[in-house]
Amino acid sequence: MSEAIRTAEGPGAGSDEPGPSRRRALRRVLVGLGVLGLVLALVVGGALWFLTDRYAGNVDRVAGVFTELDDEARPAPATPAQQAAEQPVTFLLVGSDTRGTAEQGIAAGGRSDAIMIARLSGDRQHAQLISLPRDSWVDVPGYGRNKINAAYAYGGPPLLIRTVEQLTGVRIDHYVAIDFAGLIQVTDDLGGVDVVVAETTSWGPYTFPAGVNHLDGDRARWYLGQRYGLPGGDFDRVRRQQQYLQSVFTQLFSSDTFTDPGRLDAALLAVTSAVAVDEQLGNAEMLSLAYSLRGLRPEAVDFFTAPTLGTGTEGAASVVYLDGVSADRMWAYLGSDSLSQHAEEFGRQALPAVPR
Incomplete structure (x- = not known):
């Protein structure tokens, strides 16, 4: 081939190498x-x-919740079999209706208005929320027998966690302090929530007639605060707290909320500003946990009250006696991540469709 022909064809002509252009x-x-x-x-x-x-950055942190606990004396974490899949996560929720105390993790006066165990199943398709009556007569480590919320008063979140872990044999992974007064703001941000009332009651400036009641924030505050005038007293108040949380959860998942970005944003900001969590639950972990729960629906959340035998007095104190036999079964199911499969055993302890 002549030099002229090679020049005309250009470098790389007749080969697989791409040209400069x-x-x-x-x-x-x-x-x-x-x-x-x-x-x-x-x-x-x-x-x-x-x-x-x-959102996650809007949540306050409670310092020193787990640092004082002896890890070797605590219930074991998830078993190796459970660790093969995603582990269940257990929260201890403590609620106060006193605004401005959630960031300290302790209610004003050192007493809690609500104590709940929240368990997220390993498959993230089920959850259980179990209320422990605040007057439950239990063993408080280092203080003997007393009401469970006395543990909160004597030693704050660490002692309450020790008390609950000793009572249930279930390891608490995280701690959440809820300011119910702040959380009620969510009601207005969601456009109100519906609750069903079994019998007409009145409390404060409001009457709650039998049937469906649409609650705005102020009505919700009085509805949740009522204890006197209810047949079950504090037990009915606990059920109303659960019913309210269930209604908020349902409303958050409604199509109206998800199709209104402004309403959803306001609700999420209100929720996150009303809670404080232990400092071990970082923002990234919180976001990851929230994402893992994307398939959880309100109907897959079971609400219970710990089994009880009734009320009585210890000295001058009015107390609640737990049913040790039934409660031990509940704690065992909770610890093995199987309470949702055995929920029917605890029908009497479940949140009724229409609380009083």
């Missing part, structure tokens, strides 16, 4: 894809940062 075009495409990928990464990362900062 094709190489430049390929580089431009690759650079463009790289820039697009970087932009997408920044957008996704920025969105995650925004969500983490706006």
Whole structure:
């Protein structure tokens, strides 16, 4: 082949090597894809940062909740069989209706208005919430027999966790302090919530007639605060707390909320500003946990009250006696992540469809 022919064909002619123009075009495409990928990464990362900062970052932290606990004396964490799948997560929820105390993790006066165990199943398809009556007569480590919320008064979250773990044999993974007064703001942000009342009652400035009641924030505050005038007293108050949480959860998952970004944003901000969690639950873990619960629906959440034998007095104190036999079965199911499969055994302790 002559030199002229080779020059006319150009370098690389007749071979599989791309020419300079094709190489430049390929580089431009690759650079463009790289820039697009970087932009997408920044957008996704920025969105995650925004969500983490706006919602998880809005949650206060309670310091020193678990640092004082002797890990060897605590119930064991999830078994190896459970660890093969996603582990269940157990929270201890402590509620106060006194605004402004949630960030300390202790209610004003050192007493809790609500004590609940919340368990998220390993498959994240079920959850259980079990209320422990605040007057439950239990053994408080280092203080002998006393009401369970006395543990809260004597030693704050660490002693309450020790007391609950000793009572149930279930390890508490995280601690949540709920300011019910702040949480009630969620009611207004959601446009109100519906509750069903069995019998007409009155408390404060409001009457709650039998049937469906649409509660705004102020009505919800009085509805949750009523104890006197209810046949079951504090037991009925506990059921109303559970009913309210169930209604809020249902409303959060309603199509109206998810199709109204402004309402959803306001509700999430109100929820996160009304709770404080232990400092071991970081923002990234909180966001990851929330994402893992994306398939959980309100109907898959069971509400119970710990089994009881009735009320009585110890000295001058009015107390609640727990049913040790039934409670031990409940704690065993809870610890093995199987309470949802045995929920029918605890029908008497379950939240009724229409609380009083």
